Amino acid sequence: MxxxxxxxxxxxxxxxxxxxxxxxxxxxxxxxxxxxxxxxxxxxxxxxxxxxxxxxxxxxxxxxxxxxxxxxxxxxxxxxxxxxxxxxxxxxxxxxxxxxxxxxxxxxxxxxxxxxxxxxxxxxxxxxxxxxxxxxxxxxxxxxxxxxxxxxxxxxxxxxxxxxxxxxxxxxxxxxxxxxxxxxxxxxxxxxxxxxxxxxxxxxxxxxxHEPDQSPILDRYGLERTDIISGVFCPECNSFPMKRVYKYWTCPKCSCRSTSAHLSALKDYYLLFGKTITSKQLREFLMIDSYQLATRLLQSTPHLTKSGHYKSTIYTISEQINL
Ligand SMILES: [Zn+2]
Incomplete structure (x- = not known):
């Protein structure tokens, strides 16, 4: 069995x-x-x-x-x-x-x-x-x-x-x-x-x-956050970074448009940096400037739980994001 x-x-x-x-x-x-x-x-x-x-x-x-x-x-x-x-x-x-x-x-x-x-x-x-x-x-x-x-x-x-x-x-x-x-x-x-x-x-x-090994992957290789490429990758041609234009992520190379390409970037974030993310970290990683857009993306994304208030708000990414 x-x-x-x-x-x-x-x-x-x-x-x-x-x-x-x-x-x-x-x-x-x-x-x-x-x-x-x-x-x-x-x-x-x-x-x-x-x-x-x-x-x-x-x-x-x-x-x-x-x-x-x-x-x-x-x-x-x-x-x-x-x-x-x-x-x-x-x-x-x-x-x-x-x-x-x-x-x-x-x-x-x-x-x-x-x-x-x-x-x-x-x-x-x-x-x-x-x-x-x-x-x-x-x-x-x-x-x-x-x-x-x-x-x-x-x-x-x-x-x-x-x-x-x-x-x-x-x-x-x-x-x-x-x-x-x-x-x-x-x-x-x-x-x-x-x-x-x-x-x-x-x-x-x-x-x-049973305890799965959850040691941070960057530590294993002595890497820093700055060693990692930020940005949303194009789901069609894998170019980066996609630009947020109106309601869409738009690929600068193949012009493909997506409303959900940031989910895959968020999954990458989870695997590389761990399960918590702030609005600032999200903006840096997705390469967007707008605080409002970051909030909207964080609040509309499944598998995120919000805790704290105002500037100390933290979102916890559930491991379901990896499924
Ligand atoms: Zn593309």
Whole structure:
């Protein structure tokens, strides 16, 4: 039973917006673009698992995607968590292409692709750390313990896998074998450790305690507001800034007119700067001079809540704007 659906992670939305609104000459743009493709690839890897997970016995397993919990000292993120009354599996998903070697001697994963080699941290160490942290979280939350198992899923169907002095070969799977690996683990257990009721309570607690990473994206790259391009983008040709002429946003390049192009800019604002905005900040970002127009736009926009009075009025943007 799917308890927590796989969604496009917030960081992907933020990085997409950031890469579109960073000034062309920024030296940090390549870094942002490379991170964006890394996070997108991770998401696509997990997406490719979804179909295979539907073959798990519906009433026995609870499936949760992208869980982020706090163990009392630090946050930890689990790609896929499969829990039953008998045991739980923490799956670490890697979507790497090319020839992949698991090197047990130096605890690294080596990707050979297009004549180049690149090293990554050993996913076994990652999954072992997640097991330790999840166990600590269960204890801290006074929840019943179930045996925990780690699996490394290499989601790229075209990657070629080999290993060298690697003790955990049996924990590495490709998506089509994930379900049979979980079935094999199941054979170790005759008796459940928790009841169905306790399982429901456990997954409910995970959903309650799940905390998405909301750290400001600009801080991640040491960027300032001045590094970001202001203005309303044309929905037709992506030129900016559109000019407000009478009741319309008008594109200086293709002459397209829109009454709602500022909504997309406001969504960008939300992703880049956070959920609160003042009239002054709106005017600066949409590049308009009129205080009255700013007020009218703020008051007519859905997903905004007003608080405060006069000069201290602040509008809070709801996350619904991102849907
Ligand atoms: Zn245009």
């Amino acid at each position: 799917k308890i927590k659906e796989l969604e496009i992670p917030a960081i992907v939305h933020k990085l997409q917006t950031l890469s579109e609104r960073m000034k062309e000459h920024s030296t940090k743009l390549p870094h942002v673009k490379s991170d964006l493709s890394k996070f997108l690839s991770g998401y696509n890897g997990e997406k490719s698992l979804e179909f295979h997970l539907t073959f798990l016995q519906e009433d026995l397993y609870h499936i949760l995607h992208d869980v982020r919990l706090y163990d009392g000292e630090r946050f930890f993120q689990i790609d896929v968590l499969v829990i039953s009354p008998f045991f739980a599996v923490i799956a670490e998903v890697k979507n790497l292409s090319g020839h992949i070697t698991f090197d047990g001697k130096f605890n690294q994963l080596i990707q050979s692709k297009n004549g180049q080699e690149r090293a990554f941290p050993d996913p076994l160490l990652q999954v072992q750390r997640q097991i330790t942290q999840f166990r600590a979280w269960l204890k801290k939350s006074s929840l019943p313990q179930v045996p925990l198992h780690g699996i490394i899923v290499m989601s790229n169907p075209y990657s070629v896998l080999t290993s060298s002095e690697y003790e955990a070969d049996n924990l590495i799977v490709k998506p089509p074998s994930l379900v049979s690996s979980i079935d094999t683990i199941k054979k170790q257990y005759d008796q459940p450790f928790i009841t169905q009721k306790e399982l429901k309570k456990l997954t409910k607690q995970i959903l309650i305690k």
